[in-house]
Amino acid sequence: xxxxxxxxxxxxxxxxxxxxxxxxxxxxxxxxxxxxxxxxxxxxxxxxxxxxxxxxxxxxxxxxxxxxxxxxxxxxxxxxxxxxxxxxxxxxxxxxxxxxxxxxxxxxxxxxxxxxxxxxxxxxxxxxxxxxxxxxxxxxxxxxxxxxxxxxxxxxxxxxxxxxxxxxxxxxxxxxxxxxxxxxxxxxxxxxxxxxxxxxxxxxxxxxxxxxxxxxxxxxxxxxxxxxxxxxxxxxxxxxxxxxxxxxxxxxxxxxxxxxxxxxxxxxxxxxxxxxxxxxxxxxxxxxxxxxxxxxxxxxxxxxxxxxxx
Ligand SMILES: Cc1cc2nc3c(=O)[nH]c(=O)nc-3n(C[C@H](O)[C@H](O)[C@H](O)COP(=O)(O)O)c2cc1C
Numbered sequence: 001x002x003x004x005x006x007x008x009x010x011x012x013x014x015x016x017x018x019x020x021x022x023x024x025x026x027x028x029x030x031x032x033x034x035x036x037x038x039x040x041x042x043x044x045x046x047x048x049x050x051x052x053x054x055x056x057x058x059x060x061x062x063x064x065x066x067x068x069x070x071x072x073x074x075x076x077x078x079x080x081x082x083x084x085x086x087x088x089x090x091x092x093x094x095x096x097x098x099x100x101x102x103x104x105x106x107x108x109x110x111x112x113x114x115x116x117x118x119x120x121x122x123x124x125x126x127x128x129x130x131x132x133x134x135x136x137x138x139x140x141x142x143x144x145x146x147x148x149x150x151x152x153x154x155x156x157x158x159x160x161x162x163x164x165x166x167x168x169x170x171x172x173x174x175x176x177x178x179x180x181x182x183x184x185x186x187x188x189x190x191x192x193x194x195x196x197x198x199x200x201x202x203x204x205x206x207x208x209x210x211x212x213x214x215x216x217x218x219x220x221x222x223x224x225x226x227x228x229x230x231x232x233x234x235x236x237x238x239x240x241x242x243x244x245x246x247x248x249x250x251x252x253x254x255x256x257x258x259x260x261x262x263x264x265x266x267x268x269x270x271x272x273x274x275x276x277x278x279x280x281x282x283x284x285x286x287x288x289x290x291x292x293x294x295x296x297x298x299x300x301x302x303x304x305x306x307x308x309x310x
Pocket of ligand 1: 001002003004024025026055082084124153184185186187206207208209210
């Protein structure tokens with residue numbers, strides 16, 4: 001996730017068990033782009049002990065081919081193409097989710113990349129641009145190419161992150177495509193993970209915001225699969241995580257205010273999982289010093305009850 005799941009964040013969640021596989025933030029690709037050095041560090045200094053997939057975003061075929069060939073010289077498990085980003089600045093340039101409006105162009109890009117990439121090649125997509133009905137036209141395009149995996153976020157670009165995920169369409173992809181499909185969207189607890197996994201028949205699950213909110217989630221899912229008791233973090237466990245988050249993401253040159261400004265994206269995902277999000281979010285939006293931040297965390301989370309609703 002752009003500007004969120006970077007190398008320091010990966011290091012932190014690895015300490016909580018971590019995922020089986022990681023995808024980098026996307027590398028922007030255009031005619032004169034170079035692979036971003038900061039994102040490249042998550043690959044060359046991979047702190048997770050697990051395979052890492054490098055993700056590209058763009059629509060210029062020669063530039064994508066050049067970048068994919070450069071990327072595959074690094075220790076990546078696969079090269080991934082982003083067909084899901086809903087940010088208007090990206091989709092208006094017909095990159096990310098913007099490409100879903102032109103299946104022929106996707107076809108050409110996948111063909112060129114498949115021919116150029118000698119290691120596994122994967123794609124991350126949404127189910128359409130304007131309407132989930134578009135998935136019917138997109139699936140045959142994906143099926144025509146020898147991909148190694150497709151991750152499907154079960155929303156359209158226009159749905160951004162609005163409530164409701166089209167898990168039925170992920171199930172359709174999993175049932176028809178000849179390669180593994182990962183289900184993505186709103187997986188924020190072990191119970192929801194198992195439900196989505198069973199409902200979609202997907203080979204695996206991709207988790208974004210749920211892991212930022214609750215870094216225990218990967219181990220919780222492993223526990224649920226093994227049918228052993230699932231660990232539920234308490235409010236105090238969450239205070240400890242927030243403290244570690246503050247420390248882990250600190251960068252030289254930051255001051256407390258700018259650091260907290262950056263952390264507010266993470267805190268937003270954390271707050272959304274609480275039984276009563278608004279008072280926590282209200283207070284966290286206003287903190288500008290570490291002392292304020294710690295006091296706000298204690299005000300809302302200094303208890304031994306389960307921290308999250310799920
Ligand atoms: C702030 C933010 C940044 C994201 N950046 C990326 C990205 O770089 N590449 C990508 O494939 N998806 C990106 N996503 C989308 C997530 O990977 C995921 O598809 C989406 O959040 C839904 O899954 P979730 O409910 O598990 O978060 C981003 C999402 C958010 C909220």
